[in-house]
Amino acid sequence: MYLSPKVAVVIPSYKVKNHILSVIEAIGQEVSKIYVIDDCCPDGTGDFVENNCNDERLVVIRHIENQGVGGAVMTGYQAAIEEDVDIIIKVDGDGQMNPRLIPSLISPIIDGRADYTKGNRFFDLEEIRAMPNLRLFGNAALSFMTKLSSGYWNLFDPTNGFTAIHRNVAKSLPFNKISHRYFFETDMLFRLNTLRAVVVDVPMSAKYGDEISNLKISKIIGEFSIKHTRNFAKRIFYNYYLRDMSLASIELPLGLSFLLFGLTFGTYQWINSANTGLPSSAGTVMLSALPVIIGLQLTLAFLGYDINSVPNNPLQNLKNHSNTKMDNGVQNAK
Structure with missing residues (x-):
């Protein structure tokens, strides 16, 4: 007999007093629990929800100190896992x-096709016009950096916070290491890739009304660049040198070495030629150009391998299969 999955919604709450009741009201009956995490909100969102919402599914959890959107979500995850x-x-x-849109969001997880799903506001080109230009440009830049650092080349709209995750995968996350602030959504993708979890984009629409975004692209672009670089280096080390070795493990260092040598040697010769007024010999030009060409080819080969290495075997299926075998073993032992 098929049993419907138990579904919960986590709502991190900070200065959303004007909208949160309508959000809760729109949550369908497919959801059995609603966790509102009052992240030390100065507006008292937790008290406001408790006093004005009679939904029996509601559970309000309060933070004594503000922990950011990531910290609030981790609190909600842990509460849901415990239940x-x-x-x-x-x-x-x-x-x-x-x-x-929750039924559409969780459908790939229920079908066993994904471990984690996220919304994507870029599927419908007509609806993209409704997105503010700054957000559009910022999301495009962040999406490219996220592809590099997370390894999920098939995803877009990385800062989209409309997400769903299977319990087996959530339990494996290092809660104490995931970024608690605005880098949370993109750091989650990096952590999921280290687990080799399957992530799927789900088309969605977004509306932009009188809400005020606390995310300022100009303020976070530097911080995000540093964290993306750190995650990229970690992912490459984990996936290509610690967990496994492949031809790509050789292509990357060789490609970067050839590129660095060719560019450095070529720049030095160009400056020397400009200072002396003497043209560089054909051999010197080739010695500069050939390493750059070879390095570029090797680097592109690595990127091609990396793009084709996006996880495609859902982790939830492997864990469910393992648990089933364990349960069968216990039954046979009995």
């Missing part, structure tokens, strides 16, 4: 996301 929830959804409380 044996099968699928945990994260919805922002500012009203930009439509909770009625």
Whole structure:
């Protein structure tokens, strides 16, 4: 007999008092628990929700200190895991996301096709026009950096906070290491890749009304660049040198070495030629150009391998299969 999965929604709440009741009201009956995490909100969102919402599914959890959106979501994840929830959804409380899209968001997880799903506001080109230009440009830049650092080349809209995760995968996350602030969504993708979890984009719409975004692209671009570089280096080390070795493990260092040598030697010769007024010999030009060409070819070969290495075997299926075998073993022993 098929049993419907137990689904919970986590709503990190900080200065969303004007929208959160309508968000909760729009959550359908497919959800059995709603966790509102009052992240030390100065507006008292937790008290406001408890006093004005009679939904029996509601659970309010309060933080004594502000921990950021990531910290609030981790608190919600842990509460849901303790209550044996099968699928945990994260919805922002500012009203930009439509909770009625939850069935579409969790469908790939229920079908066993994904471990983690996220919304993508870039599927419909007509609806992209409704997105503010700054957000559009910022998301495009962040998406490229996220592809490099996370290894999920098939994803877009990395800062989208409309997500769902299977319990088996959530339990494997290093909660104490995941970024608690605005880097949370993109850091989650990096952590999921280290687990080799399957992540799927789900088309969605977003509305932009009177809500005020606390995320300023100009303020976080430097911080994000540093963290993306760090995650990229970690991912390459984990996947290509610690966990496994392949031809790509040789292509990357060789390619970068050839590129660095060719560019450095070529720049030095160009400066020397400019100072002396003497043209460089054909051999000197080739000695500069050939390493650059070879290095570029090897680096592109590595990127091609990396792009084709996106996880495609859902982790939840492997864990469910392992648990089934264990249960069968226990039954046979009895």
